[in-house]
Structures are given as C-alpha cells and as structure tokens.
Amino acid sequence: MPSPADATQLLDRHFLEVRARLLEVAATLDRLDRAEGEVTRDARREQIATAISILADAKPGRAERLQRLFSRDYKASWRADMQV
Amino acid sequence: MDYIDPHIHMVSRTTDDYATLARMGCVAVSEPAFWAGFDRGTADGFRDYFRQLTEVEAARAAQYGIQHYCWLCINAKEAENVELSREVIAMIPEFLDHPGVLGIGEIGLNKNTRNESIVFLEHMELAIKYEQPILIHTPHLEDKYQGTRMILDMLNGDSRIDRSRVLVDHVEEHTIAAVLEDGYWAGMTLYPISKCTPQRAADMIEMFGPERLLANSAGDWGPSKPTAIPDLIFELRRRGHSEDLIRKVVYDNPREFFAKSKNFQFQQRV
Numbered sequence: 001m002p003s004p005a006d007a008t009q010l011l012d013r014h015f016l017e018v019r020a021r022l023l024e025v026a027a028t029l030d031r032l033d034r035a036e037g038e039v040t041r042d043a044r045r046e047q048i049a050t051a052i053s054i055l056a057d058a059k060p061g062r063a064e065r066l067q068r069l070f071s072r073d074y075k076a077s078w079r080a081d082m083q084v
Numbered sequence: 085m086d087y088i089d090p091h092i093h094m095v096s097r098t099t100d101d102y103a104t105l106a107r108m109g110c111v112a113v114s115e116p117a118f119w120a121g122f123d124r125g126t127a128d129g130f131r132d133y134f135r136q137l138t139e140v141e142a143a144r145a146a147q148y149g150i151q152h153y154c155w156l157c158i159n160a161k162e163a164e165n166v167e168l169s170r171e172v173i174a175m176i177p178e179f180l181d182h183p184g185v186l187g188i189g190e191i192g193l194n195k196n197t198r199n200e201s202i203v204f205l206e207h208m209e210l211a212i213k214y215e216q217p218i219l220i221h222t223p224h225l226e227d228k229y230q231g232t233r234m235i236l237d238m239l240n241g242d243s244r245i246d247r248s249r250v251l252v253d254h255v256e257e258h259t260i261a262a263v264l265e266d267g268y269w270a271g272m273t274l275y276p277i278s279k280c281t282p283q284r285a286a287d288m289i290e291m292f293g294p295e296r297l298l299a300n301s302a303g304d305w306g307p308s309k310p311t312a313i314p315d316l317i318f319e320l321r322r323r324g325h326s327e328d329l330i331r332k333v334v335y336d337n338p339r340e341f342f343a344k345s346k347n348f349q350f351q352q353r354v
Contacts, residue, residue: 001290004324013322063284067258071229072196078234079241082198084205 025052085327086353087313087334088112090341091190091219091253091271091300094141094152095133101303101310102148108314111353112151114342115141116190116219119161121305127171130158131178138182151351153342155189155219156180163194163203173203173210180214186345187211189219190253193231196223205238208245217249217344222259224278232259236266249344251298256280260288264296269341273302274312282316286323294332298341 003010029048032039039045047069054065075081092113094102105113115137117130124130137154145152156179158172179185191207193200211218223231235252239245252263253271256279263270272288273279280288285299303310313334320330342348 001293003286003290005322061257063287064257067256068229070226071258072226074230074233076237079201079237082201084198084201 085109085317085331085334086111087317088114088338088342089301089303089310089313090114090251090298090338091116091273091302092310093118093302093304094145095136096305097303097310099144099147102145102150105310106148106150108311110150110313112153112338112350113145114153114155114186114219114338116155116221117157117159118190118221118304119159123162123165125168127168127175130172131175134176134179138179138184142184153184153186153348155187156185157188157191157207158203159190160192160194160200160204160221160223163191163200164197166199166202169203170206173206176210177214180216181347183347183349185347186342187217187219187249189217189251190221191218192221192253193223193235194221194227196227196231196234201234201238204235208238208242212242212244217341218245218251220250220252222252222254224254228254228256229258232262236262236268239268240266251341253300254279254302255288257284257288260292264292269296269298269337271298271300273300274309274316275302276307276309282312282319285316286319286325289320289325289329289333294329294337296337296341297333298337299333 051066051069054062054069086109089110092115094113094115117133117137134156141154142152156176158169163169188207188211191204193204220235222228222235232252239250247267251269251271254273255263255270260270272285274282274285289297299313299316301310301312302308317330317334339350
C-alpha cells in the first residue's frame with residue numbers, strides 16, 4: 001500500500017527534519033573527534049560508519065538493514081545449544 | 085475517533101492520564117502484567133499486583149468511561165528466577181475467570197537466556213491448558229531480532245498453538261515480516277526513543293497493510309507517551325489515509341483480537 005502523499009509532498013514535509021537529524025549526527029561525530037581519547041576501533045563507532053554507508057546507498061529497505069546492523073545474531077540451533 | 089490502546093501500563097500512570105486518554109478518544113485499554121522497575125520477591129507480591137490489575141485499575145478506568153482489560157504472567161525480566169516464576173504460574177489460574185482478564189501476557193524474552201526460554205515455554209503450557217490467548221513481549225534494541233526469532237521458534241514448534249490467538253508485540257522493521265508471515269498478530273509500540281515512532285509505524289502499515297496489525301503506546305513508568313496512538317492517527321491523516329484504514333488499526337483490530345477471549349465483553353459507545 002503506497003502512501004497517498006506523493007514523493008514531492010513527502011520531501012517537502014520531511015526535508016527540514018532530515019536536515020536537522022543529519023546535522024546532529026555530523027556534530028556528534030565532530031564532537032567525538034575533538035574529544036580526548038580514541039574510539040575509531042570501538043565496534044559501536046564502526047557500526048555508525050556502516051550505518052551511514054547504508055543510508056547513502058540506493059537500495060531499498062534501509063530501515064530494516066539498519067535494524068539488522070544493530071542486532072545480535074540469531075542462531076537457528078539455539079534450542080539445542082541451550083538445551084531448552 | 086474512538087480508539088483502543090491494546091498495551092499500556094496504567095498502574096504506572098496518574099489519574100490525570102486516564103482523563104487525558106478519555107478526552108483523546110480512548111474507549112478501552114488492555115494492560116499486560118510487567119516489570120515494576122524492581123524484582124519482586126514472592127508470589128504473594130504478584131498476587132497483590134494481579135488484584136491491582138483486575139480490581140483497582142478496572143475501577144479507576146471506569147471513572148473516566150474507559151474499559152480496562154488485562155493479561156497476567158511473570159514478565160521476562162523476573163523470569164530469570166525460575167523457582168519464583170513457577171510459583172507465580174501456579175497461582176495465575178485463580179484469576180483467569182475474573183472479568184477483564186484476556187489471557188497470558190506479556191510473556192517473552194528480555195536477554196534471550198535459557199531461564200527466560202524455560203519460563204516462556206511454561207507460560208505457553210499454561211495458556212494451552214486453560215485455552216488462553218497470549219500477548220508476547222519481544223526484547224529491546226540489539227536483543228530484539230534474536231529474541232523474536234527465538235520466540236517464533238518456540239511458538240511454531242508447538243502444533244497446539246492457535247496462531248490467531250497470539251499477539252507478538254513491539255515489532256519493528258526487522259521483525260514484523262516474520263511475525264505476520266507466520267500467522268500471528270503483530271503490535272507496534274510507539275516510543276519516543278526506543279521501538280518505533282508514529283511515522284515509522286505508519287510506514288509499516290503502508291508496507292505490510294493493516295491486517296493483524298495493532299498499535300500501542302506501552303505507556304509505563306519510563307520514557308513513554310500514553311497519547312501516542314492519537315499521534316499515529318494524526319500522522320496517517322496527514323498522509324491522506326482513509327478513516328476506515330485508521331479505524332481498522334486503532335479500533336477494529338484490537339476488538340477482533342481481544343474477542344478471542346471469552347472475558348472480552350466490550351461495550352461499544354453509542
């Protein structure tokens with residue numbers, strides 16, 4: 001089921017909020033750069049970098065792919081592994 | 085528009101919230117048993133809580149013309165204590181014939197541990213034995229995908245489970261498809277930070293359609309907004325969706341799912 005609103009209407013409505021959220025991400029990354037210490041090898045920093053690359057690609061399902069990126073893995077054998 | 089909030093923890097909310105919900109069009113709520121913010125020590129503590137859910141909250145809601153229903157269990161967080169969980173599960177049948185008790189919930193997983201899984205399976209046995217619908221909590225954040233898949237494994241692995249009587253709650257973009265494709269009801273929780281926003285919930289309605297899909301506020305003692313469902317209604321209207329579609333998600337679907345319980349004696353507003 002598509003949204004009844006067309007793409008231009010949706011962009012009109014969401015452009016400023018997306019701009020604001022992107023600026024928040026940019027400013028947070030700048031803040032990390034300015035701070036003492038080093039997080040470039042922190043897994044969470046790497047997740048953020050991967051997430052940004054997902055946002056930039058043209059494939060659909062970005063929200064679902066971001067969710068999976070930030071998720072623990074599932075093993076189908078969990079019941080046998082846990083003896084449940 | 086009249087609406088039903090199928091998942092809200094009113095024991096944690098003020099009476100002013102009941103008044104606000106009533107003004108916003110809320111005609112009924114269902115309240116799953118959950119974690120109180122601390123681990124309770126005894127089964128009698130849960131007995132008191134179940135009395136609060138079945139007696140006190142129902143009366144408090146009625147003062148504002150809101151019908152109150154509830155679900156009973158020991159939640160996933162406290163389920164790590166298997167011995168206490170078994171005492172609580174053994175006590176639950178005392179309450180199952182009480183008016184307003186819709187079934188077993190919100191059972192589920194929290195950190196996806198062995199003990200949580202054992203207690204989940206024992207709650208399933210209870211629901212099957214007493215022919216009760218089930219409302220399921222799925223874990224938060226990075227644990228959600230794994231935990232939801234584990235929950236579906238346990239449900240799908242038992243042929244006695246009637247999937248049309250099970251609601252898997254707190255679905256998001258990475259879990260909704262599996263829940264709906266396996267034949268269960270799915271609930272979207274509208275939270276300010278975790279879970280999903282009204283905008284993303286509207287996206288999921290557009291992507292998956294309104295069948296077997298519910299929306300709730302899961303308002304509780306933490307960061308949450310009890311009037312989140314009117315926010316979703318507003319978002320869907322802004323996008324130009326029909327009143328019929330909106331009503332299906334926020335009113336018709338909860339009624340259809342709750343009607344799986346003999347204790348759901350809904351009084352439609354005239």
